[in-house]
Amino acid sequence: MKKHFLLTLLLSISIWSGLAVQSAYAQFGGPPGGGPPGFGGQDGRKKAEFTGVSDDTPKGNGKISGQLVDSLSGKPVEFATVALMNIKTNKPIDGTTSDDKGNFSMTKLAPGEYRLQYSFIGYKNLLSQPFTIAKGTDLKVGAVRLPADIRLLGEVVVTGQAALIEEKVDRLVFNADKDIATKGGDASDVLKRVPMLSVDLDGNVSLRGSSNIRVLINNKPSTIVASSIADALKQIPADMIKTVEVITSPSAKYDAEGAAGIINIVTKKNTLHGLTLNVDAGAGLRASNLGLNGSYRQGKLGITLGGFGRAGYNRASSSLDQTTLVGTQLQKTSQQGTAFDNPIFGQYTMGFDYELSKDQALSANIRYGTRNFIQQQTQLTSASIADSILSMTNRDVNRKDLSNSIDMNLDYVRTFKPQQEWSISTQYSRTGLVNNFSADLLNMSNILTGRQQNINNNRNQEMTIQTDYQTPIRKNQLLEFGGKAIMRTVDSDYRYLISRGEGTLANDPTNPSGALSYNQNIGAGYISYTYVTPSKYTFKVGTRYEFTGISAKTENSTLAIPNYSNLVPSLNVSKSLNSTTTLKAAYNRRIQRPGLQQLNPNPNAANPQMISVGNPTLKPELTDNVELSLSTTIKKTYLNASLFGRLTDNAITQIRIPSDTLAGGIITTFQNIGVQRTYGANVFFNATLTSKWSVNGGLDGYYVYMQGATPGVDGRSVTISNSGVSIGGRLMSQLQLNKGWSAQVFSFWRGPNPQLQGTMGSFYMYSLGLRKDIAEKRGSIGLAAENFLGNGVTMRTNLNSPLLSQVSTTHLYNANVKVTFTYRIGKMTFEERRKSKSVNNDDVKSEGGEGGGQQAAPAAAPAGGGRPR
Known part of the structure; x- marks a missing residue:
């Protein structure tokens, strides 16, 4: 969350630092513990007040409305920043953010000549053509298509470093894509590095000393695993493995098989x-x-x-x-x-x-x-x-x-x-x-x-x-x-x-x-x-x-x-x-x-x-x-x-x-x-x-x-x-x-x-x-x-x-x-990841969204209190 907050600041600093803060808070639902009007909780997601304008900004009865969409997918762009720029001074005098359907609107606008500037993380800043607001104008700009910022995407990938080992509420996650020595090998080479697992010289896997485990591939069983786990692991290239999840205490939603627990191998999927x-x-x-x-x-x-x-x-x-x-x-x-x-x-x-x-x-x-x-x-x-x-x-x-x-x-x-x-x-x-x-x-x-x-x-x-x-x-x-x-x-x-x-x-x-x-x-x-x-x-x-x-x-x-x-x-x-x-x-x-x-x-x-x-x-x-x-x-x-x-x-x-x-x-x-x-x-x-x-x-x-x-x-x-x-x-x-x-x-x-x-x-x-x-x-x-x-x-x-x-x-x-x-x-x-489900004969839902979608915690779950599965 902090990383995306900083990126939003950098992206919008050319408008107003106050506008960037507002955009980030609107995206993430407000700062912990609430905040001033227009920022806190769900209200902040519905309507964000523009804070980069002084109280003496000229007012009128003009109105502008429209919708922001992705230029490739056509999907709405939620909680993006829309700034009303004065053409003469090239400074913002009003602004808002798009809602969860990409819609935005500004009211009580004074007559004048303006541009609209659109900005959001992952997209290029976009300026509209000049337009004029007269008394009583109700301007509908329609669907505005935001182009993706590929250069910025590369920066996100570089800075987004996950820990090699992470512990989730119900599993341990080994981020195999950070392991450089296993390249060119197979899944057994990766599993040798995962805590609590042992792989012998023949490729047989045990969890805490027991070989009675269930191994899934992308949350799904496979008959190649049923016939021989060691043989199945040799068929999976190490370079395609994103994470290995070790689940030692599966809940009732999981299939009952696997006496010692479940190992889920999640391969890389294009998002x-x-x-x-x-x-x-x-x-x-x-x-x-x-x-x-x-x-x-x-x-x-x-x-x-x-x-x-x-x-x-x-x-x-x-x-x-x-x-x-x-x-x-x-x-x-x-x-x-x-x-x-x-x-x-x-x-x-x-x-x-x-x-x-x-x-x-x-x-x-x-x-x-x-x-x-x-x-x-x-x-x-x-x-x-x-x-x-x-x-x-x-x-x-x-x-x-x-x-x-x-x-x-x-x-x-x-x-x-x-x-x-x-x-x-x-x-x-x-x-x-x-x-x-x-x-x-x-x-x-x-x-x-x-x-x-x-x-x-x-x-x-x-x-x-x-x-x-x-x-x-x-x-x-x-x-x-x-x-x-x-x-x-x-x-x-x-x-x-x-x-x-x-x-x-x-x-x-x-x-x-x-x-x-x-x-x-x-x-x-x-x-x-x-x-x-x-x-x-x-x-x-x-x-x-x-x-x-x-x-x-x-x-x-x-x-x-x-x-x-x-x-x-x-x-x-x-x-x-x-x-x-x-x-x-x-x-x-x-x-x-x-x-x-x-x-x-x-x-x-x-x-x-x-x-x-x-x-x-x-x-x-x-x-x-x-x-x-x-x-x-x-x-x-x-x-x-x-x-x-x-x-x-x-x-x-x-x-x-x-x-x-x-x-x-x-x-x-x-x-x-x-x-x-x-x-x-x-x-x-x-x-x-x-x-x-x-x-x-x-x-x-x-x-x-x-x-x-x-x-x-x-x-x-x-x-x-x-x-x-x-x-x-x-x-x-x-x-x-x-x-x-x-x-x-x-x-x-x-x-x-x-x-x-x-x-x-x-x-x-x-x-x-x-x-x-x-x-x-x-x-x-x-x-x-x-x-x-x-x-x-x-x-x-x-x-x-x-x-x-x-x-x-x-x-x-x-x-x-x-x-x-x-x-x-x-x-x-x-592009936003699509929701998906799949057969899972141990019914494993991958933490982190791979192969089954990530479940969010209930709204009342306290920070650090765990995520129900």
Whole structure:
């Protein structure tokens, strides 16, 4: 607000400083606490008195009226300054401001010769032709079209610096577009920098130690995320991400899925007017990328087109030492492996929005994504009992993880008055996956002894329709309610082929083919109520009911998976202790339904020592969450500290068990373990050391206790438990240098992570980036280096159970240096953002207006008292 106030002063200083002050107050509804007549509250917005004129200004009975509109869109320009200039002295003698429909009028004008001068932030000053006012003149100037000031727009962009990390009433916001080192990367590179999140070397994301989260893209779910979060993140270019929102305590309006919380990735959306083309390119030792994004916006219609491609290369090595109980004897297995990854990712988007009328808007989007992950592996495995060699095998494996996805949505929103609106949204999402491998089996002399092939085709489809309504009650209360229907389908077909030597591949009798058809239908309704007290308390209470119907069958049988229903309550309370300190407390219950890979019954034996297979009989897990947080600002440093606790029943967890058919083989599957208790804390800060130097970082840690069942020595299930502490931290510093240069350094470390059957190893990462703005900030050239010291990152994992013990080590050679280039072609002018709504299978409304519109606080909400959602 202060920034816009100063810009208004600068824009209007050529008229009168008093006139500029009046224009700014008229725009923002008056100064805090009211003010003199003509400035305070709503009255100031309806009519502003001209203060740049002395009391002895000549009076008469002349009148002038008209309307100010944008020269391109034709939309009214609200609260702009209109000055009546004396032609002889070139000084203003009277004036006013336009109302919320752009209309203006001046009365009691004395006879004379005048001009009108129009001015407002974001527009060029405009002078009318001279005209004469005679006694009784009623002059109607009609619609006056104000041209946008493109030069001034550039100044607004330069000075409008948002903090890297912001805390909103119900979420934490990471402004990714300020992070220069992630250019040329993907979404997983961005999420590594977000407080409370951890991203491992495979791209798997966890929130406060839990991987049971919901990830949205522009407030919408996607089947690519449902199939694999790690794969989905690799398809989203880092350069297109505006913010990442972390919501740890969703209200009843959010879908109940996501036990630990919700992550919403908001991509950059054009809010300007005109035609542009953005080019983003990068080349590095591990990956290269090219992106083209164009937009056109004219009048009521906006169209966007975009394409992005990324090709990568990486190398990894691994070792495994394992002891397995086979009968009454211990079998020792060791394996040395290498892998070469060649992934190619791409996505293409098209969208449009159209303003049907002043209070109605329609929008649609279509997105197509493709993923081609090709990996070549070599595996040298030996097995022995009592120091006697049982076997030595050599396998050359080619893995192909291919996918294509499409997301389409059509949305309509009707606004009746501020905060009162109704919307209906629809979405169709479909992902097809191919998860195949072929292996050549070699002896120690590298002679082919046989071949093996696994073919696995999957389909994940989702259709959603939802409607939402919200309305204010009095001035400090908000009521929201709505309903939703989701229809999901998961299909998987798989089979194994095998041959001896160079023979023809045929069905493998030891690994029969199979299929899964899984249908899930969800019906939901919610009601939420927000109340803001005069003492700066904000209460948001609500409940959500969800019914889930499931039908599932394999190739040979129907699975008995019962339907279930859940009542999901939530309570959020915030208190503004003073202008800089806020205390928040929250409770909610969440549901985590199993994902595609957790359900897929295909036994993927690309590495027979580490076979993975899903469990189609998985049940959802239920989690109760509590959270207490305190945020404050001390001079130029923002601090946030929080305590949290999670109690989970039927937690979905990976379980490792010995293979029944392959001695020494380990099967990784999923089960609903008994209980999981997690207690933790996190602290982070954001400090502005100087106007050009900022530092931010934090520490987080949690204690977890897990209890579940696993096969025992006698074949019966035995109860096992494990507990431990995990600690992590990050540090980032950004420096703005002279002549358009900027620099950034980032580091992250995550300690060992307790699992039910052992401990996942620690890992770290760091990066350094430099960037130079070019062509008056239309483009930039950057250089970034990641993990450039040493020889990559090593992660060691230990697994233990009554039947096995295993130590696996993965070494990732991920040192990287990359050059990035961006450039913007085209001419844009400022335009007011249109209201929009969209399907959101966690019903997330983006803070800040991206992808769903920002909700304003009730009129009676005190400053700093929080914004109801």
